[in-house]
Structure formats: C-alpha cells, structure tokens
Amino acid sequence: MESTFFTALQNIASPEVMLVIFLSAVYGLFVGSIPGLTATMAVALLIPLTFYLDNLSAIAAIVTLEACSIFAGDIPTTLVRIPGTPSSAAYTDDAYSLTRQGLHETSLGVSLVFSVAGGLFGALVLIFAAPQLAKIAFQFTTYEYFWLYVLGLSCAAIVSTGSRLKGALALMIGLMFSTVGLSEVHSVPRFTFGFDELFTGINFIPAMIGLFGLSEVFRNCLTSKTEEGTGKLVSAVVAEDDHSLFKHLKPVFGGVLPRLWKQKMGWFRSSCIGATIGMIPGAGADIAAWISYAVSKKCSKTPEEYGKGSLDAVGDATSANNSALAGAWIPALVLGIPGDSVTAIVIGVLLMKNITPGPAIFENPDQLVLVHGIYLTFIVANLLLIPLGFLAIRSGAQLVRVPRRILMPLILMFCVVGSYSINGSYFDVWVMLGMGIIGFVLEVFAIPLGPVVLGIILGGQLEQTFVQNLTKDDSFLSFFNRPISAGLGIFCIALWLVPMIMPLLRKKIQSTT
Amino acid sequence: MNQCALANTTVRLMLLQLSLILAAGCSSDLAENYPDRPISIICPWSVGGATDRTSRQLAVFLEQELGVPVNVINATGGRGVTGHSRGLKARPDGYTLAIITVELNMLHWQDLTSISSQDTIPVMSFVDGAAAIFVKNDSPFHNMQELQAYVKQNPGKLTATGTASGGIWHLSLAGWLDFSGLKADDIKWIPMNGAGPSLQELASGGVDLVCCSLPEAKTLYDSGQVRCLGVMAEKPLPEFKKVPTFISQGMNWNISGWNGLALPPETPQPIVDKVSNAVKKITSGKTIVQGKTFPEFMRAAGLSTRYRADDQFALFLKTNDETLGKLLTSDAFRKMSSRGTGPLVFPGLLAAAMCVIFVCLAVQKKVPALAPDVSSDTVTSRGVVNTVLVLSCVVAYLLLAEKLGFLLTAGSILFLLLWKLGTRWWMSILITLLFIPGIYTLFAQLLRVPLPRGMFGW
Numbered sequence: 001m002e003s004t005f006f007t008a009l010q011n012i013a014s015p016e017v018m019l020v021i022f023l024s025a026v027y028g029l030f031v032g033s034i035p036g037l038t039a040t041m042a043v044a045l046l047i048p049l050t051f052y053l054d055n056l057s058a059i060a061a062i063v064t065l066e067a068c069s070i071f072a073g074d075i076p077t078t079l080v081r082i083p084g085t086p087s088s089a090a091y092t093d094d095a096y097s098l099t100r101q102g103l104h105e106t107s108l109g110v111s112l113v114f115s116v117a118g119g120l121f122g123a124l125v126l127i128f129a130a131p132q133l134a135k136i137a138f139q140f141t142t143y144e145y146f147w148l149y150v151l152g153l154s155c156a157a158i159v160s161t162g163s164r165l166k167g168a169l170a171l172m173i174g175l176m177f178s179t180v181g182l183s184e185v186h187s188v189p190r191f192t193f194g195f196d197e198l199f200t201g202i203n204f205i206p207a208m209i210g211l212f213g214l215s216e217v218f219r220n221c222l223t224s225k226t227e228e229g230t231g232k233l234v235s236a237v238v239a240e241d242d243h244s245l246f247k248h249l250k251p252v253f254g255g256v257l258p259r260l261w262k263q264k265m266g267w268f269r270s271s272c273i274g275a276t277i278g279m280i281p282g283a284g285a286d287i288a289a290w291i292s293y294a295v296s297k298k299c300s301k302t303p304e305e306y307g308k309g310s311l312d313a314v315g316d317a318t319s320a321n322n323s324a325l326a327g328a329w330i331p332a333l334v335l336g337i338p339g340d341s342v343t344a345i346v347i348g349v350l351l352m353k354n355i356t357p358g359p360a361i362f363e364n365p366d367q368l369v370l371v372h373g374i375y376l377t378f379i380v381a382n383l384l385l386i387p388l389g390f391l392a393i394r395s396g397a398q399l400v401r402v403p404r405r406i407l408m409p410l411i412l413m414f415c416v417v418g419s420y421s422i423n424g425s426y427f428d429v430w431v432m433l434g435m436g437i438i439g440f441v442l443e444v445f446a447i448p449l450g451p452v453v454l455g456i457i458l459g460g461q462l463e464q465t466f467v468q469n470l471t472k473d474d475s476f477l478s479f480f481n482r483p484i485s486a487g488l489g490i491f492c493i494a495l496w497l498v499p500m501i502m503p504l505l506r507k508k509i510q511s512t513t
Numbered sequence: 514m515n516q517c518a519l520a521n522t523t524v525r526l527m528l529l530q531l532s533l534i535l536a537a538g539c540s541s542d543l544a545e546n547y548p549d550r551p552i553s554i555i556c557p558w559s560v561g562g563a564t565d566r567t568s569r570q571l572a573v574f575l576e577q578e579l580g581v582p583v584n585v586i587n588a589t590g591g592r593g594v595t596g597h598s599r600g601l602k603a604r605p606d607g608y609t610l611a612i613i614t615v616e617l618n619m620l621h622w623q624d625l626t627s628i629s630s631q632d633t634i635p636v637m638s639f640v641d642g643a644a645a646i647f648v649k650n651d652s653p654f655h656n657m658q659e660l661q662a663y664v665k666q667n668p669g670k671l672t673a674t675g676t677a678s679g680g681i682w683h684l685s686l687a688g689w690l691d692f693s694g695l696k697a698d699d700i701k702w703i704p705m706n707g708a709g710p711s712l713q714e715l716a717s718g719g720v721d722l723v724c725c726s727l728p729e730a731k732t733l734y735d736s737g738q739v740r741c742l743g744v745m746a747e748k749p750l751p752e753f754k755k756v757p758t759f760i761s762q763g764m765n766w767n768i769s770g771w772n773g774l775a776l777p778p779e780t781p782q783p784i785v786d787k788v789s790n791a792v793k794k795i796t797s798g799k800t801i802v803q804g805k806t807f808p809e810f811m812r813a814a815g816l817s818t819r820y821r822a823d824d825q826f827a828l829f830l831k832t833n834d835e836t837l838g839k840l841l842t843s844d845a846f847r848k849m850s851s852r853g854t855g856p857l858v859f860p861g862l863l864a865a866a867m868c869v870i871f872v873c874l875a876v877q878k879k880v881p882a883l884a885p886d887v888s889s890d891t892v893t894s895r896g897v898v899n900t901v902l903v904l905s906c907v908v909a910y911l912l913l914a915e916k917l918g919f920l921l922t923a924g925s926i927l928f929l930l931l932w933k934l935g936t937r938w939w940m941s942i943l944i945t946l947l948f949i950p951g952i953y954t955l956f957a958q959l960l961r962v963p964l965p966r967g968m969f970g971w
Contacts, residue, residue, distance in 0.1 A: 141719030182591040185704040186856040199591030221899040223891040336732025344561030358736030409930035421962040
C-alpha cells in the first residue's frame with residue numbers, strides 16, 4: 001500500500017506529468033468558460049492525444065481537465081449569465097445578481113474556493129472509501145432512479161424564487177420540452193412535426209444558452225436607454241486609489257477564508273451530498289447542485305436572500321458539484337460502471353491501454369500505482385486550480401467593464417457559435433433562438449428559468465424510469481417495493497405535501513388554543 | 514407511380530448534370546487536391562460507446578493517412594436517425610464521412626426514416642459485435658438450455674433489457690425466442706438507453722437478463738460480476754474464447770451489430786477511391802500511429818472486427834438488410850412493440866399537472882405578477898427596434914451562414930449590431946476585425962468545431 005503510494009507520488013512528480021497537468025488545467029479552464037463547450041466535449045477532443053501519452057499522463061489530463069472546466073463554467077454564469085455547465089444553472093440567478101451589485105469577483109472567489117474545497121473533499125472520499133462505497137451503485141434500479149429524479153426536480157421547483165406554483169409550472173414546461181423527439185422507450189416520434197432534426201429532441205445546452213443568455217441580451221436591448229447603455233459596472237470592493245500589493249488578490253479572495261470557516265457545516269453537508277449523488281451512475285453534478293442548493297436554503301438563516309444574490313447559495317452548490325466529480329469515479333474505477341459521461345470516456349481510454357477497470361485493478365500492483373496516481377491528480381488539480389482560477393477570474397472580470405453596447409453583440413455571437421458547436425448543427429441555433437424568446441417571456445411573468453433547464457435535462461430519464469417501472473409491474477405500489485425506493489418516494493411526496501398541510505394544521509392548533 | 518418515379522429520375526439526372534456542369538470548372542482539381550481542408554466524421558452515437566471509440570480511432574489514422582485534420586461529430590439521439598441522416602445527406606464532397614451502424618438497416622423497416630443502406634456508398638465495415646446473453650453472477654441459469662426450458666415453463670416471468678424497444682439487442686433476443694418456438698414476448702423487454710445502464714440494472718437486480726455485445730460488458734464480465742450464457746456468433750470470439758456460442762449449445766442462431774464507414778451517395782468516384790484506399794491501408798495495418806496499427810488498437814479496446822471493403826460491404830449490407838427486415842416485419846415482433854405504457858401517457862400526465870397549476874394560479878391571482886424591470890416605463894421604442902434587429906440578425910445568420918460562410922456572415926452581423934447599438938462605425942469595424950477571426954481561430958482551429966465555410970471555402 002505505502003510503497004505503491006510513494007511510487008505514484010514519484011510518477012506524478014515527474015516533469016512530464018506535471019506539464020501535462022498544467023496544460024490540461026489551462027485547457028480545461030479555457031473550454032469550460034466558453035458557453036456551449038462542455039467538459040465531456042473537451043475530454044473527447046483529448047482522446048486522440050491520449051494515444052501519445054503514457055497511462056498516468058493520459059488519465060491525469062482527463063482528471064485535471066474535468067476539475068478545472070467545471071469551475072470555469074461558473075465564470076460565464078456569473079459574468080454574462082450564460083451557464084457554462086448545466087450544474088451552474090442552479091445558482092445562475094444568485095451569481096448574476098451578485099454581478100449586478102458589482103460583487104462579481106467576490107462571487108467568483110467564493111465559487112473558486114468552495115469548488116476547490118468541495119473537489120478536495122470528493123477526492124478524499126474517493127481515496128478512503130471508494131471500495132466500500134462503490135456498492136451503492138448496485139442498490140439503484142429504475143425504481144430508485146425514478147424517485148431520485150423526482151427529488152432533484154422537486155428541489156429545483158421548490159427552491160426557486162417566487163411562488164412555489166410558478167416553480168412547478170416552470171418545471172412542467174421543461175418536462176414538456178423534454179418529451180419532444182423520438183421517445184427512447186417507445187421508439188415513437190412525438191411532437192416532431194415532420195422535422196428530422198427534432199427526432200433528437202431539444203438539446204439542453206442550446207436551450208440553456210437561449211433561456212439564460214439570449215433572453216438577457218433581449219432584456220438589455222429592450223430596456224437600454226442610450227445614456228445607460230454606456231454605463232459600466234465597477235467592482236464594489238476595491239477603491240480605485242488602492243495601490244497595495246493585495247489590490248488584485250483582495251476582490252477575489254478577500255474574506256473568503258473566514259467565510260469558508262463560518263460556512264464549514266454548509267460546505268461539509270454539500271460536499272457529502274455531492275459525493276453521494278455523484279457516485280450514483282446516471283445522476284451527476286447537476287442534480288447534486290440542485291439538491292444541495294435546496295438543503296442549503298432550508299438550513300439557512302437568511303433563506304429570503306436565495307435567488308437574489310446569496311453567497312451561501314453559490315458556495316454550497318458549487319462545492320457540491322465539484323465533489324460530485326470525484327464521486328463519479330468511484331463506480332467507474334471499482335466496478336467498471338461509468339458514473340457520468342466523462343468517466344464513460346475514461347473507461348474507454350483505460351480499455352485501450354489494456355487496463356480493465358473493476359475490482360482487479362486494486363489487486364494488480366502496477367495498476368494500483370495508477371489508481372493512486374489518479375487520487376493524487378485529483379488533489380494536485382484542485383490545488384492548481386487556486387492560482388489558475390484566480391488568473392481566469394481576474395482576466396474574465398475585465399468583461400464587465402466593457403460597455404453593454406459592445407458586450408451585448410459579442411455575447412450574441414457567442415450564443416450563436418456556442419449553441420452551434422455542441423453538435424455542429426444549425427437546428428440547435430434555432431432552438432437557442434426559440435428558447436431565448438421563451439426565456440424572455442417567462443421572466444416577464446416572473447417564472448424562474450432554472451427548473452425549466454433541469455426539466456429538459458432530466459425529463460427524458462424521468463419518463464424512461466417511469467415507463468420501465470410500469471413495464472416491470474403494472475401497479476403503482478411497486479414504486480415503493482424496495483427499501484431505498486420506498487424511503488426516497490415517501491420523502492418526495494412529503495416534500496410537496498407538508499408545506500400544503502402545515503398551514504391547515506397551524507390553523508387548527510390556533511383554533512384549539 | 515411509374516410516371517412519378519420516372520419524373521423523379523429525370524429531375525435527379527438533370528440535377529446531376531447541372532451540378533456536373535457547374536462543378537466542371539473546378540471539379541477536376543477538386544478531386545485531385547482532395548483533401549485540402551478538415552474532414553468531419555459523423556458518428557450517430559454518443560461519446561464513450563463502441564462506435565464512438567471506433568470513429569475516433571479511425572479519425573486519428575485517417576489524419577495520418579490523408580494529412581488533414583479529421584474531426585468526429587457525435588450527432589446523437591433519435592435512435593440513430595439524426596446521425597445517419599446527417600452523415601448520408603451531407604454535401605457529397607468527401608469532407609463529410611458517415612459512420613453507419615446496424616440501425617441503418619432497421620430504422621427504415623420501422624418507418625422511422627426513409628434512408629436505407631441503398632443511399633450510401635459503403636467503404637469499409639469495422640466492428641462486428643455478436644449479441645450475447647448475460648446474467649448476474651448469482652443467477653440460477655448456467656447455459657442457454659436451462660434458460661430456454663425455464664422460459665418455456667414460465668412465459669412472461671423473466672425481464673430483460675439492453676437497449677430501447679426494437680433496438681438491435683431486443684431484436685436479437687426476440688429473434689432467438691422466435692427461433693426456439695417461443696413467443697417474442699415470453700421474456701418481458703424493459704426498454705433502456707444503452708448497454709451501460711442496462712448492465713448496471715442487471716447488477717442491481719432490477720432485471721434478470723441483459724442482451725448486448727461482449728465488448729460492451731467487458732468490465733463487468735472480466736470482474737466476474739456478470740456471467741455470459743452464450744454468444745450469438747458462428748465461432749467463439751478470439752477475445753472471449755471461454756464464452757460458448759449458441760451453435761455449440763444446439764441453437765443455430767447468429768446475429769450481430771456492426772458499424773462501418775460510408776460516403777454520401779453521388780460522391781465523385783476519384784474521392785471515393787482516395788478515401789477507400791486510405792481506409793484499406795489503415796485496416797490492413799500498414800498505417801502506424803504511435804507504434805501501433807489500427808487493428809491492434811481495436812483489439813486492445815476489446816472490439817471484435819470484421820473488415821469488409823467496398824463491394825463486399827455492399828453485399829453484406831444487402832443481405833443484412835433482408836435478414837433484419839424479415840424479423841422486424843414478422844407478426845411476433847410487430848405485436849410486441851405496441852404494448853405497455855403508451856407514448857402519450859407521460860406528456861398527458863404533464864399536461865394534466867399543468868392544467869392544475871394554471872387553475873391554482875388563477876385562483877391565487879398570481880399570473881399577472883410581472884417582473885419589475887420590463888415594463889412600460891423601462892422599454893423604449895429604440896429598445897424595441899434593437900431587439901427586433903437582434904432577432905433578425907440571428908435568423909439572418911441561420912439562413913446565410915451556410916452559403917456565405919462564417920466569417921462573412923458573422924462579421925457583417927456583428928458590425929451591424931455594434932453600430933446600431935451605438936458604437937461609432939470605425940470602432941465597430943475595429944472590434945469586428947479583431948473578434949471574428951479570433952472566434953474563428955478559437956473554434957475552428959483550436960477546438961475543432963467545423964464552423965460553416967460557405968461557397969468561398971472560408
């Protein structure tokens with residue numbers, strides 16, 4: 001055990017591996033911060049390169065890339081309100097509100113530090129508990145998945161700002177969009193109106209870019225007055241005449257460490273939620289972010305701030321989605337079952353290198369060295385994220401200084417190119433345009449957009465598990481047949497019913513006393 | 514009908530002639546210089562799967578062989594309809610290659626698309642993954658006979674999965690049942706998207722059987738978490754010698770999923786030859802990347818291959834199409850596909866829930882609660898003009914980009930918007946000149962997104 005660990009340490013400390021890690025970190029930050037380009041896509045682009053790399057470097061590159069790009073997704077989320085990754089959609093409103101208050105650098109600083117903290121927590125879980133925890137993946141059948149998706153969706157609807165009914169409405173709209181296309185379970189085209197392109201359904205990435213990004217462009221154009229159009233946001237934290245050495249560090253990191261200490265329980269709770277959900281194949285960082293956001297709001301002393309620029313919300317949700325990343329590696333390494341799309345690619349790369357993921361790699365000493373190397377990479381990558389993320393934030397923050405009349409056309413360009421690039425299809429750009437209009441209209445009616453996005457992402461899987469369960473057994477009671485599914489199911493139902501019944505109960509108690 | 518077909522052919526011929534005449538000026542050097550810009554491979558399945566792995570390996574080797582960048586685009590979804598139609602309906606200039614899979618021979622029988630293997634120029638087949646039946650390690654079944662006997666005694670008791678209803682693995686299992694004289698729905702098929710989730714479901718005890726190819730189950734099989742009862746191939750697979758075939762268990766039933774490379778119809782012959790020769794060189798192991806040949810890479814990835822070139826591949830496509838067509842149009846299969854929870858149940862439930870929410874909202878009178886920042890006070894007439902301008906710019910981009918290319922379209926749009934939103938004209942030009950080539954380099958060169966090139970080729 002110890003000897004392999006030290007061998008791994010030696011391997012990873014070699015200049016080549018370190019160079020690979022450094023370059024992939026830069027690449028990951030870069031790709032992650034461009035809307036429309038996902039971590040999965042970035043990793044897929046890396047595959048041909050892995051042919052030329054040795055085993056450890058190849059996997060280290062993927063780990064680093066993933067860890068960095070998920071944080072980088074927060075940068076466009078905060079600055080221009082285009083979620084870089086679906087998991088950022090949970091706290092888009094919070095992060096962007098902070099930007100409008102001029103606190104974008106503080107918000108990103110919190111994102112960065114909590115991402116790193118969450119990522120490190122996830123890495124520790126992976127290191128110390130992987131073999132014991134991996135079996136969780138084998139507890140989940142379609143029944144449990146159904147309730148898990150319901151839980152994630154309910155959280156999204158319930159925590160969204162404004163009335164709970166509007167949150168539910170947004171959720172239904174999102175779910176409705178997800179039914180467009182060829183139904184995976186029935187192989188029957190639905191709502192395609194004869195368009196071949198609609199067979200694929202509505203891709204959530206262009207939808208997300210449209211709903212958040214384009215609708216923001218519309219709103220800015222529509223409400224801009226010429227004088228206001230030239231106005232720019234200034235950082236609220238730093239006085240212009242501050243010339244000290246910490247001038248640059250202060251807006252990003254100022255007060256973050258005390259905050260981390262103050263919020264340690266929130267961080268611990270969110271990271272646990274993240275790692276656990278990440279471990280379940282098919283559930284990923286996006287569900288983790290929403291659920292931890294909901295829990296965080298529930299436990300918060302200031303729940304009214306959530307959705308209007310709460311740093312607690314950003315911190316908690318972002319540590320959850322980063323710790324979910326490492327969680328997804330647990331079933332991939334221990335069982336050979338991919339926890340998400342990135343680990344699916346990793347398994348492919350490992351197979352190509354003649355390594356079969358599964359219990360056996362923990363017994364073969366050579367391969368164990370590689371596993372330890374992966375652990376160490378998670379830690380190195382997260383630590384490396386601090387300086388590189390800082391640089392990314394500082395350079396990204398220049399964006400908000402650009403006058404809106406210049407920024408808006410550029411954002412529009414990125415919306416168009418970003419939605420095109422995910423699949424190289426014009427149809428996705430049409431989707432983005434349509435969603436931009438819908439997003440704008442929904443915002444006018446004060447209907448939250450986050451649940452719409454999650455509805456589109458999870459709707460297909462929700463329906464699948466629903467139909468699968470009913471195919472296995474016609475009765476609805478079978479949804480509660482297994483212990484975990486029963487527990488999750490009752491919890492979900494309570495989540496919706498309790499707030500409805502509570503006022504009635506309270507009234508009754510008042511009338512009796 | 515006949516007349517219609519005749520007219521159709523005439524139109525096609527005329528179009529062909531027209532394009533030939535148009536292309537005559539540059540076509541000779543077009544084929545000669547081929548390839549002089551990046552090539553895209555359209556893969557109809559998602560990242561991480563066997564077909565994606567094949568496409569990406571192929572891309573690396575083609576890049577070496579042809580000397581230009583080769584990118585893989587995953588056009589996923591719609592059970593392969595999207596990817597196949599995109600690959601095969603692409604401009605036939607040799608810059609878009611299509612990966613085709615067994616679904617090409619199935620989708621048209623299921624009325625999901627009109628394209629079939631007739632609409633391709635087959636180049637080479639790669640993977641040939643025979644279907645196999647898997648059970649969990651603690652399952653009571655140890656060979657196919659036991660399973661067959663059990664199903665005979667208890668029809669409808671067992672559940673199986675592996676892919677969507679009507680997918681290739683479903684077809685393999687149903688075909689075997691039919692072959693054994695059983696009814697195709699004597700084993701309940703639980704539709705799932707892909708072998709990965711199916712195997713996880715099997716290991717969690719959610720289903721009794723999984724039908725998929727051996728490489729897809731390699732990790733769980735090697736670690737002993739699932740067992741394989743038999744593989745539907747003529748001979749045991751070289752990578753999995755221990756797995757018995759169906760034939761060795763007295764059942765003469767073979768079926769497999771495959772993938773291959775094809776070109777859109779009407780691709781000029783010189784280009785077809787160039788691609789075909791390059792691919793032949795690759796599959797025969799003459800091209801070496803990083804000290805390894807393509808077949809070596811495929812073997813390492815655990816993928817069983819069967820390389821059939823040009824005419825051989827075309828012949829295989831034809832017979833395969835007939836076999837699958839027979840199965841898919843058989844009564845047993847037709848009947849089965851139409852049972853269970855219907856496709857409109859879920860949308861129906863959603864619609865009902867939406868109605869309830871609307872009623873509640875109406876009762877609470879919360880609908881008119883509008884966001885404060887978009888109201889008659891803040892919206893200016895200039896703003897409305899600008900918004901309409903933004904909208905029409907996106908539409909203009911969508912309509913013109915393919916013809917004029919990214920640089921020209923995006924450049925004019927960006928300039929127009931900057932100028933109209935109040936930036937001075939020379940500043941707008943400066944920003945446009947700075948950003949558009951920048952975005953182009955970033956996406957097309959560094960990130961390998963094939964941005965539209967238009968008629969000028971840039």
